[in-house]
Amino acid sequence: MRRRHMILSAFFFNPQGDHRMSWRHPRAPGREVFGLDYYRKLAEAAERAKLDTLFIADHVAIWDSVESGVAHYANARLEPLTLLSALSAVTSHIGLIATASSSYSEPYNLARTFASLDHLSGGRAAWNVVTSAMDEEALNFGRDGNIEHAHRYDRAAEYLDAVTALWDSWEDEAVLLDRESGYFADPGKVHRIDHAGPHFKVRGPLNVPRPPQGHPLIVQAGSSEAGKDLAAAYADVHFAIIRSIDEGLRYRADINARLAKHGRAPESFKILPGILPIVAGSADEAKERQEFLETLLPERVGIDLLSSWAGIDLSAYPPDGPLPELPDESTFNGGRTSLNRVRGLANQNLSIRQIARKLANSGSMPTVAGTAKEVADQLEAWFVAGAVDGYNLMFPLLPEDWVNFTETVVPELQRRGVFRQEYEPGTLRDRLGLSRPPNRFAVARDTHRAAS
Amino acid sequence: MRRRHMILSAFFFNPQGDHRMSWRHPRAPGREVFGLDYYRKLAEAAERAKLDTLFIADHVAIWDSVESGVAHYANARLEPLTLLSALSAVTSHIGLIATASSSYSEPYNLARTFASLDHLSGGRAAWNVVTSAMDEEALNFGRDGNIEHAHRYDRAAEYLDAVTALWDSWEDEAVLLDRESGYFADPGKVHRIDHAGPHFKVRGPLNVPRPPQGHPLIVQAGSSEAGKDLAAAYADVHFAIIRSIDEGLRYRADINARLAKHGRAPESFKILPGILPIVAGSADEAKERQEFLETLLPERVGIDLLSSWAGIDLSAYPPDGPLPELPDESTFNGGRTSLNRVRGLANQNLSIRQIARKLANSGSMPTVAGTAKEVADQLEAWFVAGAVDGYNLMFPLLPEDWVNFTETVVPELQRRGVFRQEYEPGTLRDRLGLSRPPNRFAVARDTHRAAS
Numbered sequence: 001m002r003r004r005h006m007i008l009s010a011f012f013f014n015p016q017g018d019h020r021m022s023w024r025h026p027r028a029p030g031r032e033v034f035g036l037d038y039y040r041k042l043a044e045a046a047e048r049a050k051l052d053t054l055f056i057a058d059h060v061a062i063w064d065s066v067e068s069g070v071a072h073y074a075n076a077r078l079e080p081l082t083l084l085s086a087l088s089a090v091t092s093h094i095g096l097i098a099t100a101s102s103s104y105s106e107p108y109n110l111a112r113t114f115a116s117l118d119h120l121s122g123g124r125a126a127w128n129v130v131t132s133a134m135d136e137e138a139l140n141f142g143r144d145g146n147i148e149h150a151h152r153y154d155r156a157a158e159y160l161d162a163v164t165a166l167w168d169s170w171e172d173e174a175v176l177l178d179r180e181s182g183y184f185a186d187p188g189k190v191h192r193i194d195h196a197g198p199h200f201k202v203r204g205p206l207n208v209p210r211p212p213q214g215h216p217l218i219v220q221a222g223s224s225e226a227g228k229d230l231a232a233a234y235a236d237v238h239f240a241i242i243r244s245i246d247e248g249l250r251y252r253a254d255i256n257a258r259l260a261k262h263g264r265a266p267e268s269f270k271i272l273p274g275i276l277p278i279v280a281g282s283a284d285e286a287k288e289r290q291e292f293l294e295t296l297l298p299e300r301v302g303i304d305l306l307s308s309w310a311g312i313d314l315s316a317y318p319p320d321g322p323l324p325e326l327p328d329e330s331t332f333n334g335g336r337t338s339l340n341r342v343r344g345l346a347n348q349n350l351s352i353r354q355i356a357r358k359l360a361n362s363g364s365m366p367t368v369a370g371t372a373k374e375v376a377d378q379l380e381a382w383f384v385a386g387a388v389d390g391y392n393l394m395f396p397l398l399p400e401d402w403v404n405f406t407e408t409v410v411p412e413l414q415r416r417g418v419f420r421q422e423y424e425p426g427t428l429r430d431r432l433g434l435s436r437p438p439n440r441f442a443v444a445r446d447t448h449r450a451a452s
Numbered sequence: 453m454r455r456r457h458m459i460l461s462a463f464f465f466n467p468q469g470d471h472r473m474s475w476r477h478p479r480a481p482g483r484e485v486f487g488l489d490y491y492r493k494l495a496e497a498a499e500r501a502k503l504d505t506l507f508i509a510d511h512v513a514i515w516d517s518v519e520s521g522v523a524h525y526a527n528a529r530l531e532p533l534t535l536l537s538a539l540s541a542v543t544s545h546i547g548l549i550a551t552a553s554s555s556y557s558e559p560y561n562l563a564r565t566f567a568s569l570d571h572l573s574g575g576r577a578a579w580n581v582v583t584s585a586m587d588e589e590a591l592n593f594g595r596d597g598n599i600e601h602a603h604r605y606d607r608a609a610e611y612l613d614a615v616t617a618l619w620d621s622w623e624d625e626a627v628l629l630d631r632e633s634g635y636f637a638d639p640g641k642v643h644r645i646d647h648a649g650p651h652f653k654v655r656g657p658l659n660v661p662r663p664p665q666g667h668p669l670i671v672q673a674g675s676s677e678a679g680k681d682l683a684a685a686y687a688d689v690h691f692a693i694i695r696s697i698d699e700g701l702r703y704r705a706d707i708n709a710r711l712a713k714h715g716r717a718p719e720s721f722k723i724l725p726g727i728l729p730i731v732a733g734s735a736d737e738a739k740e741r742q743e744f745l746e747t748l749l750p751e752r753v754g755i756d757l758l759s760s761w762a763g764i765d766l767s768a769y770p771p772d773g774p775l776p777e778l779p780d781e782s783t784f785n786g787g788r789t790s791l792n793r794v795r796g797l798a799n800q801n802l803s804i805r806q807i808a809r810k811l812a813n814s815g816s817m818p819t820v821a822g823t824a825k826e827v828a829d830q831l832e833a834w835f836v837a838g839a840v841d842g843y844n845l846m847f848p849l850l851p852e853d854w855v856n857f858t859e860t861v862v863p864e865l866q867r868r869g870v871f872r873q874e875y876e877p878g879t880l881r882d883r884l885g886l887s888r889p890p891n892r893f894a895v896a897r898d899t900h901r902a903a904s
Contacts, residue, residue: 021634023629023631023636024631024634025631026631028631030629031627031629034571034660034661035571035572035574036540036541036572036573040541059659060560060561060564060659061659062642062657062658062659064642064644064657067639070636070637070639070642070657071634071635071636071637071638071639072634072635072636073636075659076622076627076636076637076659076660076661077659077660078568078571078572078660079561079564079565079567079568079660081534081537081565082533082537082565082568082569082572083537083568083572085533085534085535085537085538086537086538086540086541086572087541088488088538089488089492089538089539089541089542090541090542104558104560104561105557105558105561106556106557106558106593108512108556108592108593109512109531109556109557112512112531113531113533113534115531116530116531116534116535117534119486119487119530120487120488120530120534120535120538121488122487136655139655140560140654140655140656141558141560141654142652142653142654143653170528175483175528177475177482177483179475179476179477179478179480182473182476182523182524182748182750183523183524184475184522184523184524184525184528185522185523185528186523187519187522187523190514190516190522192516200594201594201595202592202593202594203588203591203592204592205514205516205522206514207511207512207513207514207527207528207529208486208528208529208530208531209486209528296634298634
């Protein structure tokens with residue numbers, strides 16, 4: 001069954017907004033981005049507007065291989081799970097999507113943290129599974145360079161196997177708390193997982209009972225082939241790049257075919273493209289806002305970012321000349337989604353300077369600019385056409401674009417009946433129309449019993 | 453300068469109380485120990501009483517190598533950092549001590565989480581550094597057995613070096629946020645740590661600015677020789693076992709000698725012994741409370757716990773006979789503090805059943821039982837004698853013993869002028885009289901400048 005309402009997720013990577021130089025904006029926040037109150041206000045605005053989720057992206061390093069990174073680019077940020085755990089105590093309904101890397105952490109620790117957050121938040125935890133692609137990240141975890149791309153996704157899949165097994169290691173009825181008999185738990189319903197694969201060995205059981213959602217929601221971003229396969233096998237929600245209704249319909253068809261291989265129904269998988277909403281009193285004003293942000297970007301930052309995405313040090317190339325030949329995707333070790341976006345612009349005969357400016361300003365996500373009504377028109381049209389299940393809202397400037405969206409675009413969508421007026425009861429899974437995963441150990445026992 | 457006020461830290465390992473079968477008590481909490489509200493109320497009671505810290509102990513496994521562990525013993529628990537992050541949003545003054553293992557996590561991740569919690573809480577984060585001694589823990593992290601004892605402490609020391617260097621990797625003045633020039637940070641004040649040791653390789657810098665406390669407080673528990681040396685080198689607060697004023701004075705003298713080797717003053721190091729306060733209307737009633745809790749312990753649990761502490765499977769030995777010969781401490785791979793407590797009782801010619809009953813009921817910490825006035829008398833006497841800096845309060849039954857203590861013993865201590873009436877301003881370090889650590893990179897530069 002298709003949901004009647006679109007899903008709206010409020011995202012940030014930079015705490016000052018998704019435009020990477022947003023911190024320079026005169027109305028950007030200052031040092032308060034390292035304290036709780038700033039985020040509490042963002043969360044409260046999102047919850048007043050009945051948004052589905054808060055989504056915090058992350059890296060496990062400073063982008064410092066070029067000096068412009070540390071000097072100009074605001075990539076110091078609080079750890080998302082810590083921050084969302086704090087926000088879980090001052091919110092009641094909104095989903096909490098924390099990014100955590102499967103490349104540089106232990107499955108047992110991660111399973112436990114998300115299970116704990118799911119308990120504390122009453123079933124609102126979601127894990128955005130990422131693989132870490134930056135050399136700067138590898139160097140913080142004892143590696144000399146980045147884990148090879150295919151290997152990174154193999155490892156992520158195995159990581160997910162171990163983590164979801166740990167979440168199942170306590171069956172739903174395992175906790176007895178029977179004071180009379182002295183049985184705290186039913187030992188027959190608490191399971192070792194005995195995971196042993198090429199990357200991890202984890203015995204289990206977890207030391208946290210099964211989370212309220214069964215499994216915290218699994219979110220996956222990244223549109224490489226390996227990324228889409230991983231998503232179809234494991235994810236509930238997928239962040240994608242979609243630039244038109246047609247592209248959305250094609251993307252959905254492709255994903256549905258992948259889901260079918262895993263015996264999954266299309267409804268079990270929600271596709272949310274990222275968009276940058278620029279809402280203003282008029283289309284002209286929206287354009288001005290966007291252009292003003294672009295003036296904040298030092299040219300050096302753009303070219304350094306482009307170097308990083310292209311996997312080529314461009315500092316020695318003339319900025320008004322063309323890009324040198326790009327690496328082949330199939331052997332590229334960095335983020336392939338970004339590489340393909342670079343390739344698209346290179347094919348348009350733009351100079352290094354132009355490509356850098358364009359990419360560094362917009363990231364890789366499409367902009368939806370205009371009045372609240374115009375923005376709502378587009379969001380509604382894509383959703384009603386079945387091209388998307390909702391949106392991952394990447395606001396250029398925080399807090400104002402975020403708050404403004406909740407106060408102008410959301411009421412418009414509510415009036416049109418394509419977004420909720422009140423939170424539905426239940427867990428995050430319930431609200432998104434995603435079913436609670438069965439417990440593999442209970443299923444195995446029932447299957448065994450039925451067969452014997 | 454000696455502090456005028458004792459330090460009071462409210463501790464729990466089992467969320468139902470430090471008596472390990474407390475969950476069976478008729479007034480113990482039920483499933484609410486997996487939700488936030490239960491802990492929020494504990495934290496609020498502690499903050500109303502102006503206690504210094506909440507302290508949550510932890511293991512990274514279920515104690516399941518014997519069936520009685522899972523069946524009878526309530527050792528499922530939420531992950532402490534997640535829980536304390538949530539509580540940071542609903543408290544304002546109390547310190548937040550989270551236990552985290554240096555054996556099975558990555559220094560970069562841990563440094564980042566504690567730095568984030570310190571920012572979010574306004575300088576209230578504290579890390580109780582533990583090494584993981586249980587085989588059950590090792591098996592959850594790809595190891596076939598426990599890391600060898602000496603190696604575990606070497607690793608912990610190196611882990612602390614890397615983590616504290618990461619906290620220093622942003623100097624206090626590194627964040628510029630200069631919108632005009634476009635300088636987010638001063639690249640000369642953001643440092644790679646380039647840590648490379650036998651256990652870890654971490655490049656840094658951290659991607660979180662320096663925490664408000666400089667370094668979140670370092671807490672260490674465990675009274676083995678290796679533990680005390682680690683504490684003297686790195687810790688601000690030390691949890692100890694102290695059973696009398698004389699023992700406390702000797703313990704302090706021993707620690708002071710160790711501190712001197714590191715050029716540290718006695719005041720930079722606070723010693724808090726663990727105590728189990730049993731407060732009642734009369735001494736007889738306190739005794740009854742204690743005896744009632746003892747009736748809740750299945751004999752099997754006691755003997756299994758003793759097996760685990762002694763490092764010997766006792767299930768085949770007659771419970772009314774003596775303990776077999778205990779392992780030698782110097783080569784013992786488990787927790788040495790527990791082993792020594794077992795040895796102390798074995799030397800008193802008690803049977804396996806008696807030792808098991810005694811140890812499993814009291815843990816290894818002394819009980820202080822009586823009326824509020826009597827309990828306050830002892831707490832005051834030890835503090836005034838200089839034998840302790842305060843106490844780690846391990847309440848047998850939660851929430852009632854915790855709340856009761858804050859409402860009866862704390863006001864008595866306040867009346868006597870040995871405990872604060874109001875929170876002092878500042879960070880947790882400020883309140884405990886512990887200075888803010890200088891930044892090693894700033895110190896190195898200043899030293900270099902002075903010399904040239």
